[in-house]
Amino acid sequence: MKKSDFHYELPPELIAQEPLPERSGSRMLVLPPGQAPPVDARIRQLGDWLRPGDLLVFNDTRVIPARLFGQKDTGGRVEILVERLLPGNRARVQLGVSKPPKPGARIALDAGGAAVVIAREGGFYDLRFEVDDALESWLFKAGRLPLPPYIRREPGRDDIERYQTVFAREAGAVAAPTAGLHFDDALLDALRARGVDFGHVTLHVGAGTFQPVRSDDLRQHAMHSEWINVGPALVAQVRRVREAGGRVVAVGTTVVRALESASAGGELRPHSGETSIFIFPGYRIRSVDALLTNFHLPESTLLMLVSAFAGRERILAAYTHAVRERYRFFSYGDAMLLLGEAFA
Structure with a gap:
């Protein structure tokens, strides 16, 4: 596959420049398994697609003013x-x-x-x-907060809180795991009341996440390295959920990268260290059953990752729908919920 296979047209005015007044006020485009059409929803409805015993895995990295x-x-x-x-x-x-x-x-x-x-x-x-x-x-x-380069303004006082997840604990990232920005205490409490479990990994997002893919041949791309920690408690939690018939939902592409890196031998094991895993179509993601993610830049490695999960043509068709319906894109934008076969 080529970098140009992941291009799409995005009107600049759809790039979110500010967070919404409420974290959980975002829209959510749900992409069901198979060929069912996308569903326009709200992030507050996330629990409608989950059941008791499912596991949401968050990235608990904390952004430093870098x-x-x-x-x-x-x-x-x-x-x-x-x-x-x-x-x-x-x-x-x-x-x-x-x-x-x-x-x-x-x-x-x-x-x-x-x-x-x-x-x-x-x-x-x-x-x-x-x-x-x-x-x-x-x-x-x-230090000063390093907002992504597509946000065309200097960071303000609100960004200090809003460009940080409510569950951030481990300092070391220079960019937020943006899917986690949609969660506030009210949404977490509502999901917990439904019987949904929570787990955490750490991946310190580096500035390399904004670096463009320079070679059109994806096999020539050298992925940036980031530090991860998938602890034994999370591994045991995933094992219990699987044995009970629950589904594992990654909150963000960083969680997928961490879990896939810790599953390199075919089984999820505790892992702490560097990862430079590059996931694009042809790679089969096995560690998660669903993925909550934001909308990603054209021709980016993150767009390639979500295409590996749901299929390139299906993702690009969903992005076309999102542009037509005026969804908000990138870090402060809206969310997508990609459901795998376990949700059929």
Whole structure:
């Protein structure tokens, strides 16, 4: 398959620039199994497609305010995007700079303190931060939220809360697992009252999630790496649900990537470490029975992943329907519920 096989036309005005007043106010396009037509619904109706004993799996990563600004010794301005926190107050970062700094160069940070260039590898730099606190804690005081590039405005006060899931726990992501943004306490309580169970994995979404696929031949694409943790408690929970006849529903593509990575040997097992799994049509997703996800960019790896789950032609037809019905797209947009054969 080629990258161009996943192109679709999207009117720019359908790209959501702001969150809705309520998290659970979003629309939800339901794609049933087989060839049944899509159903226009609301995220608050999610429980209508679930039954007691089903398991929703969330990504509990927490977005860090990963955007910083500074100045080189030579006077040049620098924009820093933290990609990965490392031990010793270090971080792997991307730099927006006119001339690449060399190892040993110092960057005076606008928020106070400095960062020293340790090494460069490919498009990333290893920086050591000289700041007055542990780097993670300092970023939550001094960093700025890195909204996705298709949101054409600076982050505001509301984004600090709304570009974060209500169940975020493990700090380390530079982008939100956006399917989880639709859930508020009221929706979670309603699902819990229906007998739906909840589980969590961690995948720290990296800035690479916004990188375009540069080769038209998908076999030539090198997927970015992200850190995941699929713990033994979640593995045991999935096993119990399966044995009782329940269905596993991934809340977001990041959950699918984590569970498929932890199922590489054919059986879900605890796994902690890096994953660079690339899922596109031809790959059979076995770890989940349904997927709740947002609408994804044309020709993106995430659009390819959902196409692997539901079929490319069926997904593109659903996107055509969503454009016609004026759904809101991308991070602050509406949701899709893709149902597998277990929901027939």
